[in-house]
Amino acid sequence: AGIYNITHQEMGHELLERKLRHINATGASVVATGNPGCMMQIAMGLREQGRDVAVLHPVQLLDESYREAGLYTAPAQEAAQSQQPALLIGTALALYLAAMLYRRYMRKYLKNVDQSR
Known part of the structure; x- marks a missing residue:
């Protein structure tokens, strides 16, 4: 929901709840989103739930993957x-x-x- 958390709080909260339900249903340990507002809101929601899930930008995910694969010289x-x-x-x-x-x-x-x- 990103910026909707600020501009349309009720709608933003509903979107966050739906996203958190979907994330929790997958059991994922990492979530990637390209929207910084969504990153902040999802990370906040997961912290409030006590979930240990990394929320990353896709570029951060690629960086970590490349590093793990030894692609950086x-x-x-x-x-x-x-x-x-x-x-x-x-x-x-x-x-x-x-x-x-x-x-x-x-x-x-x-x-x-x-x-x-």
Whole structure:
């Protein structure tokens, strides 16, 4: 039910109850969903029931499967280090974009203030 848990609480609760019934009927130890809102809601519902079921995104499930199969050749530390430059570049781009958007917003704001005088 994801976001419905917030926007339509009664409907969200009904959807959660139905999902939990289905999950419990399977006896699954892992549940995968691509919706972060659903992940949070299902994990919460399972915790409240005292169930020890992992709730994962499909990419997390694939990552774990690949790791178990030995498909990763680089050690974890090496892989993490190779991701650091990309993370820094991504962060720098995000900050640049935020600054540009703020600058555009301030131009419009100041223009409106000047026009209202």
